[in-house]
Amino acid sequence: RKEVEQDPGPFNVPEGATVAFNCTYSNSASQSFFWYRQDCRKEPKLLMSVYSSGNEDGRFTAQLNRASQYISLLIRDSKLSDSATYLCVVRRAKGGADGLTFGKGTHLIIQP
């Protein structure tokens, strides 16, 4: 089983719609969770961290279900500029430097 699994898509969504991505992780020792965004031929950039209680940043809402080892990202009122690949990311250790484990990414295309 892959460490971090995501539906690769592509998700073709009309502008203004709401879209949700899911991600599952296999390592129950994972402690930190993130969504990164990667534009074509660019480096990944942090979109938001994911906290146990769920968190929101503008149009973006992230949720974590530790029991099911499941992370989600909801984008409301999608914009053309939201078109990108969304990477689900987990980190094993709670303290100290530890590499991030990335999913393959979900490709989102917002259509006008």
Place this chain on the structure above:
Amino acid sequence: ETGVTQTPRHLVMGMTNKKSLKCEQHLGHNAMYWYKQSAKKPLELMFVYNFKEQTENNSVPSRFSPECPNSSHLFLHLHTLQPEDSALYLCASSQDGGRGDTEAFFGQGTRLTVV
């Protein structure tokens, strides 16, 4: 302007060549990483350095040799690579103060082609 700078941005090398990738971070972070991104594969962690000490080697072949002379600089020395090593090599840094939930900042990557 990025806080993590990688050079060169593009590199084409033969299988018998020796080359080095360079990464420099201007963020005062204590941890640096090398990742590999191949087509249709997730980003793969290669090496982790914390305070200049290598803390993780993710079963990377010895033809890839990292070097971290200080907390701001990270190199990846390449020799006798194979065509399947062609990929985007990304450097990242983070400030790990013990919570583990700090953001990693990435450089723009070196796109490597082995011929």
